Amino acid sequence: MKKEFKPTNAMYPLPAVLVTTCDANGRDNIITIAWTTNISRENSCVAVSIGGNKLSLRNIRETKDFVINIPGTELLEKVDFCGENHGDDIDKFDKAKLTRQDASMVKSKLIDECPINLECKLVDIYEINSAYLVVGKIVKVHIDDSILDENEKIDYIKLNPIVYANKTYFGIREELAKRGFSKNKI
Amino acid sequence: MKKEFKPTNAMYPLPAVLVTTCDANGRDNIITIAWTTNISRENSCVAVSIGGNKLSLRNIRETKDFVINIPGTELLEKVDFCGENHGDDIDKFDKAKLTRQDASMVKSKLIDECPINLECKLVDIYEINSAYLVVGKIVKVHIDDSILDENEKIDYIKLNPIVYANKTYFGIREELAKRGFSKNKI
Numbered sequence: 001m002k003k004e005f006k007p008t009n010a011m012y013p014l015p016a017v018l019v020t021t022c023d024a025n026g027r028d029n030i031i032t033i034a035w036t037t038n039i040s041r042e043n044s045c046v047a048v049s050i051g052g053n054k055l056s057l058r059n060i061r062e063t064k065d066f067v068i069n070i071p072g073t074e075l076l077e078k079v080d081f082c083g084e085n086h087g088d089d090i091d092k093f094d095k096a097k098l099t100r101q102d103a104s105m106v107k108s109k110l111i112d113e114c115p116i117n118l119e120c121k122l123v124d125i126y127e128i129n130s131a132y133l134v135v136g137k138i139v140k141v142h143i144d145d146s147i148l149d150e151n152e153k154i155d156y157i158k159l160n161p162i163v164y165a166n167k168t169y170f171g172i173r174e175e176l177a178k179r180g181f182s183k184n185k186i
Numbered sequence: 187m188k189k190e191f192k193p194t195n196a197m198y199p200l201p202a203v204l205v206t207t208c209d210a211n212g213r214d215n216i217i218t219i220a221w222t223t224n225i226s227r228e229n230s231c232v233a234v235s236i237g238g239n240k241l242s243l244r245n246i247r248e249t250k251d252f253v254i255n256i257p258g259t260e261l262l263e264k265v266d267f268c269g270e271n272h273g274d275d276i277d278k279f280d281k282a283k284l285t286r287q288d289a290s291m292v293k294s295k296l297i298d299e300c301p302i303n304l305e306c307k308l309v310d311i312y313e314i315n316s317a318y319l320v321v322g323k324i325v326k327v328h329i330d331d332s333i334l335d336e337n338e339k340i341d342y343i344k345l346n347p348i349v350y351a352n353k354t355y356f357g358i359r360e361e362l363a364k365r366g367f368s369k370n371k372i
Contacts (some may be wrong), residue, residue: 001330001331001332002303002328002329002330003328003329003330003331003334004290004326004327004328005326005327005328005329006327007229007230007323007324007325007326007327008230008324008327009224009227009230009232009267009324010256010302010304010324010327010329010340011201011203011222011223011224011232011256011304012201012224012340012347013201013347014200014201014224014344015197015198015199015200015340016372017197023341024277033367035223035224035225036197036223037197037200037221037222037223037233037266038195038198038200038221038235039221039233039235039275039314039315039317039319040235040314040315040317041195041316041317042315042316042317043193043315044193044195045314045315045317046195046197047223047233047319048228049223049224049225053223054345058203068197068267068342070196070197072361076362076363077367077368077371077372078368080363080365080366080367080368081368081371081372083365084320084365084366084368084369095372096199096372104190105208106192115202116196116197117188118197120321123315124249124314126312127226127322128225128226128231128309128310129226129228129229129231129323129367130226130227130228131225131227131228131231131311133227133233133319134227135314137193137315138194138195138196139192139193140190140191140193141190141192141193141194141196142189142190142191143189143191143196144187144188144189145187145188145189145190148189151237152189152351153200154189154196154314154351154352155355156199156351156352156354157356159349161198161199162362163199163349163358164365165340165342165347166339166340166342167364167365167366168342168361168362168363168364168365169361169362169364169365170342170343170358170359170360170362171358171359171360171362171363172349172356172357172358172359173356173357173358173359174201174357175354175355175356176259176262176348176355176356176357177262177354177355178353178355179266179269179270179350179354179355180266180270180353181266181354182263182264182266182267182270183270184265185263185267186264186267186281186282
C-alpha cells in the first residue's frame with residue numbers, strides 16, 4: 001500500500017564521486033558529491049550540486065574549472081572521509097593519502113587513484129533554492145586501462161563504482177540487460 | 187595505466203527512472219530518464235535532463251508539472267520500452283501495461299507499479315547546449331510500504347532500483363557502509 005510523505009530528496013541512488021578544485025594560488029580541495037548528473041551530449045556537459053558555503057564552490061568561481069574523479073569501492077573509506085571533513089581545516093589529499101596528478105587542460109588536479117577523471121571547464125553556475133548547480137563542459141577524459149573492455153569502453157563492473165542513497169553506500173551488481181532489450185517483447 | 191580520451195558523457199552510473207507528464211488535454215506520456223539528480227535540500231528540488239524535441243518537454247511546458255516514478259528491477263522491460271519508443275506514436279501506459287494513478291497535487295499521473303512517486307511542480311527550465319535541464323520542486327512523495335524499513339525510511343535494497351551506465355542496466359548489491367563510517371579511521 002502506498003503512503004504519502006512530505007517532500008524529501010528521495011531521488012536515489014546517485015553516484016558517489018570526488019570533485020577536485022583549486023584556488024587561484026593552487027591550493028586544492030576534494031569534495032564528495034552524489035548530487036550530480038550528465039546533462040547534454042553536445043559538449044558533454046555535466047552538473048554538480050554544491051552548497052553555497054563550500055570551499056569547493058569558491059574555488060570553482062576563482063579558477064573556472066574542476067575535475068570529477070570516479071572512484072571504485074576500494075576507495076570507499078577515502079570517499080566517506082572527503083565528504084565528512086572540511087577543506088578549510090585540512091589538506092584532504094594529504095590526510096586521505098590520495099595522489100595529485102596534473103590535468104591536461106585545467107588547473108584542478110586529478111586524483112590518481114580514481115580510474116576515471118573528467119576534466120571540466122565551468123560553463124555556468126545556477127542558484128536554485130540556496131543550492132548552486134555548477135555546470136561544466138568535459139574537456140578531457142582519463143580512464144585507467146584496467147577498467148576498459150576490448151572495445152575501449154568502460155566496463156562498469158570492473159570499475160565497481162559506489163552509489164549513494166539515504167546516507168548509505170552501495171555497490172552495483174551484475175549487468176541486468178542492455179538498452180534496447182525490450183524490442184519485440186512488448 | 188591511464189589513457190586519454192575525447193570528451194564523452196562518462197558520469198555514471200545514474201538511476202533509471204520513469205518521468206510522467208501530460209498535456210493541457212490530459213493526454214499523458216512516460217519517458218525513461220537516467221540523467222537526473224537531486225539539487226537542493228531547501229524545497230527538495232530535482233533536475234531532469236530532457237532533449238529539446240521530446241513530447242515530455244512540450245507537456246511540461248504546458249502543464250508545469252511532472253512526476254518522477256522510481257521503478258524496481260521487476261519493471262526493467264517496461265523501463266526499457268518507455269525509453270526506446272516515442273509517445274507521439276503510442277500510448278505507453280497502455281502498451282507497457284502500466285497503471286495510471288491520480289496524483290495529489292499535480293496533473294501528471296503516477297505509475298502505480300513504481301514503489302516511489304515524486305510529484306513535482308516546475309521551477310524552471312534551463313537550456314544548456316541543446317539539452318533542457320528541467321528543475322522541479324517535489325511537492326508530494328508516495329512510497330509503497332513494502333519498501334519501508336521500521337523507521338519509515340526507504341530500504342533501497344528492497345526497492346531494488348535500476349542504475350544505468352554505458353547503454354547497460356545494472357542492479358545494486360548489498361549495503362557497503364553508512365555515511366560517516368570513516369570517522370576515527372583516517
